[in-house]
Amino acid sequence: MSARFYILLIVFFALVASVAWPLGRFMARVFAGTNNGSRKVGWPLERVLYRWAGVDPNREHTWKGYVMAVLGFSLLTQLITYVLLRLQDTLPLNPAKLGAVAPWLAFNTATSFTTNTNWQSYGGETTMSYLSQAVALTSHNFFSAGVGIVVAIAMIRGIARHETDKIGNFWVDLVRVHLYVLLPLCLFYALFLVSQGVIQNFLHPTTWGTLDGATQTLVQGPVASQEAIKMLGTNGGGYFNANSAHPFENPTPLSNLIQLVSIFAIGGALCVTLGEMVGNRRHGWAVFATMTLLSVAAILVVNHFEAQGNPLLSKMGVDQTVSATQPGGNMEGKELRFGIADSSVFTVVTTDASCGAVNTMHDSLTPIAGLVPLLNIELGEIVFGGVGSGMYGMLIFVILAIFLSGLMIGRTPEYVGKKLDSRDVRFASFYILVMAVLILSTTSIGLMTEAGRAGILNTAATEISGAPWKPHPHGFAEILYAFSSAAGNNGSAFAGLTAYASDHPAFYSVTLAIGMMFGRFLPIVAVLAIAGNMAKKKRVPPSPSSFPVGGGLFVALLTGTILLVGALTFFPMLSFGPIVEHFQLAAAASVAH
Numbered sequence: 001m002s003a004r005f006y007i008l009l010i011v012f013f014a015l016v017a018s019v020a021w022p023l024g025r026f027m028a029r030v031f032a033g034t035n036n037g038s039r040k041v042g043w044p045l046e047r048v049l050y051r052w053a054g055v056d057p058n059r060e061h062t063w064k065g066y067v068m069a070v071l072g073f074s075l076l077t078q079l080i081t082y083v084l085l086r087l088q089d090t091l092p093l094n095p096a097k098l099g100a101v102a103p104w105l106a107f108n109t110a111t112s113f114t115t116n117t118n119w120q121s122y123g124g125e126t127t128m129s130y131l132s133q134a135v136a137l138t139s140h141n142f143f144s145a146g147v148g149i150v151v152a153i154a155m156i157r158g159i160a161r162h163e164t165d166k167i168g169n170f171w172v173d174l175v176r177v178h179l180y181v182l183l184p185l186c187l188f189y190a191l192f193l194v195s196q197g198v199i200q201n202f203l204h205p206t207t208w209g210t211l212d213g214a215t216q217t218l219v220q221g222p223v224a225s226q227e228a229i230k231m232l233g234t235n236g237g238g239y240f241n242a243n244s245a246h247p248f249e250n251p252t253p254l255s256n257l258i259q260l261v262s263i264f265a266i267g268g269a270l271c272v273t274l275g276e277m278v279g280n281r282r283h284g285w286a287v288f289a290t291m292t293l294l295s296v297a298a299i300l301v302v303n304h305f306e307a308q309g310n311p312l313l314s315k316m317g318v319d320q321t322v323s324a325t326q327p328g329g330n331m332e333g334k335e336l337r338f339g340i341a342d343s344s345v346f347t348v349v350t351t352d353a354s355c356g357a358v359n360t361m362h363d364s365l366t367p368i369a370g371l372v373p374l375l376n377i378e379l380g381e382i383v384f385g386g387v388g389s390g391m392y393g394m395l396i397f398v399i400l401a402i403f404l405s406g407l408m409i410g411r412t413p414e415y416v417g418k419k420l421d422s423r424d425v426r427f428a429s430f431y432i433l434v435m436a437v438l439i440l441s442t443t444s445i446g447l448m449t450e451a452g453r454a455g456i457l458n459t460a461a462t463e464i465s466g467a468p469w470k471p472h473p474h475g476f477a478e479i480l481y482a483f484s485s486a487a488g489n490n491g492s493a494f495a496g497l498t499a500y501a502s503d504h505p506a507f508y509s510v511t512l513a514i515g516m517m518f519g520r521f522l523p524i525v526a527v528l529a530i531a532g533n534m535a536k537k538k539r540v541p542p543s544p545s546s547f548p549v550g551g552g553l554f555v556a557l558l559t560g561t562i563l564l565v566g567a568l569t570f571f572p573m574l575s576f577g578p579i580v581e582h583f584q585l586a587a588a589a590s591v592a593h
Helices: 003-032 036-053 063-086 103-114 130-160 170-196 223-232 253-278 281-308 311-315 339-352 367-378 389-409 422-448 473-487 507-536 552-591
Strands: 206-209 215-218
Touching: 003 130, 003 170, 003 253, 003 281, 003 339, 036 170, 063 103, 063 130, 063 170, 063 507, 103 130, 103 507, 130 170, 130 223, 130 253, 130 389, 130 507, 170 223, 170 253, 223 253, 253 281, 253 339, 253 389, 281 339, 281 367, 281 389, 281 552, 311 552, 339 367, 367 473, 367 552, 389 422, 389 507, 389 552, 422 473, 422 507, 422 552, 473 507, 473 552
Parallel strands: none
Antiparallel strands: 206 215
């Protein structure tokens, strides 16, 4: 590993921590309504929005009321986006004269952006008009990020409060997160991206002559505005099909670094917000340290295997070492201007968070390097995580870790002054099981059905007359990754899986959309139920049996719980895919001439 890689790693996490501290404290004040400076400017607009919407800002919700508000808002905005995509050909800001989006693709896309997944079964520049990109999709990038954040805040609020059945007002939380956090940050962020070369216009596609005498049409549009919330909101849906590998989205090494930091910015800040709201800053930083530890370990693994290159090419005499004339390592599917180090960090960060933006093609990673982002998604992307969803997913593991510690010492487990009961543990277990059941069942459907197998490109012996269908481990991993990405609301893919097999064009659009919806909203119900239950409890004073939640022992216990749950749940599936492929590759390299 190069010195540049370690410098990048240190600088990156230093920047994340330096952003998380002030932003997290500010967010705690925003949701408490004590951000006095910014409210002087925003309160008149805030008050108008409440009046227009018929919302009483002083009336709070129970956890069931909060759930109904989340579901109602999300489903209504999903329907509006579906209609906009279906009517795209009749609406303005469509200079390329693109047609209406097909029904199943419109359903998949509307669901994808509603659930913060941003899975894209289309090429953005050839499918979506400027209006669809700038209004339907960009607005959902804000809405889905906002919903994730306020659900996390509702859970933290439930932990912090006592002897009440109220966990906040969804509509007030949603207005405040947009007005004081997301919109101001994205405004300055978009201006920075424009300064780096990210485009922002409504110009018609232009045709240019190439050096070899051919022509190429370049699609333009409002990219910087979508790119800003795409990263800060951990949405991940790129304006262009190449996503953050495209020079119009991610033109320079500096833009790449800042995009990386922005993916973790709000997720890291929520750790600080947690500490501020529950009155235990050491606990917030312990959660931050756990996330950092898991993230660094994953980055080291990916970078190691990618820097080693492809063993088959080494056996053939191909030099894959780093030198002044070549980048070295496995450069398949990567941008030369980013190289192994930047691509490895981006791969882990985008799947630690529920982002899905990519600056390298995950399908081209070496097998073990490809296993890492897949496992990140299957663990629930709790390492800094999606905006909001990472925090409430991590708090689920905190509850499980403290429950297990209570079992080990034979005492009722306590968490920041609240005794955990069977209801908390049941809903936490439900949260974990939802992800496992969704991923394993939908992957099985994809493998057992002709429609699912039709999308696999990595198969063996399929063209031999009379030979049985034999999947390659990488083809298996492509289906597993797709359904993991859907249920985990990530959106990245092993892109060798074609979602549009000619005989079954709607199969993956529909099944993935169903996985996205259940993977988003069922966990939210469990989270808010826990928040409501925690808010009703009395506080108990600390005792000698109280487990400390702010030191190294807690970090070790939480890390072990996360890895244990992940290993027991998903190791068999990973064994059939990336692990088998790794050993097959090593065996093939050992006999290659």
